[in-house]
Amino acid sequence: MPAEQPPQPRKRPRQQRSTMLVAAIQEACRQILEREGADNLTTARIAEVAGVNISSLYQYFPNKEAVLVDVYDEIIGALLVRARERFEEIDRLAGQSLELTLAAIVDMEIAQLRELNRLAPDFYHRYQHRFDIHARIDELACSLDNPSWEAWFSRFLGRHRRHLRPGDTDLFSLFVRKTLRANLQWAALEQPGLLGSGEFREELLSMLLAYLQSPQEGRQPAA
Structure with missing residues (x-):
């Protein structure tokens, strides 16, 4: 349907x-x-x-609601500009640290969702498929001849293979991306205050790292 x-x-x-x-x-x-x-x-x-x-x-x-569509299209446009700038920093981090890169990704995803959820949350949740920031970012990436978010994330995990537990990095990438999005969407719908919680952010990051890393690896130093 x-x-x-x-x-x-x-x-x-x-x-x-x-x-x-x-x-x-x-x-x-x-x-x-x-x-x-x-x-x-x-x-x-x-x-x-x-x-x-x-x-x-x-x-x-x-x-x-038709006016809100225009307002939200403007919000999406502004988020795309910020995402493009932020992604340059994330791409630089990707070669340095698994943890710092994941932390930057979590921060970016939370910031995007907080902005989309802030003004008219009921409208946003009803039509969130229309304002899918991930799809828009992929469209922008393709228009700039850059890899999709999915392809980039798999490549990023591959660069840190020595820090990961044994397994398929493409499958790891799928689970991390879907798990992060699902938890953030749940929070936005059920407990939006969590999106502004540093503790929630840390728990998300710890969960992703625990899933990805071998038990002896642990969290890497912050600097």
């Missing part, structure tokens, strides 16, 4: 005036989410904060 898709804008602005109107609607939506919370988000409130007639809003958006 196909995943439910969020409502789309009725049309896109073509002229400067209409572009400014839509931008004002999008900014008003974000301001309400930031200052008043998702429970107070309505089309009437968006129009009021944007300073536009509600009929003008409905000319472009059928409901508030």
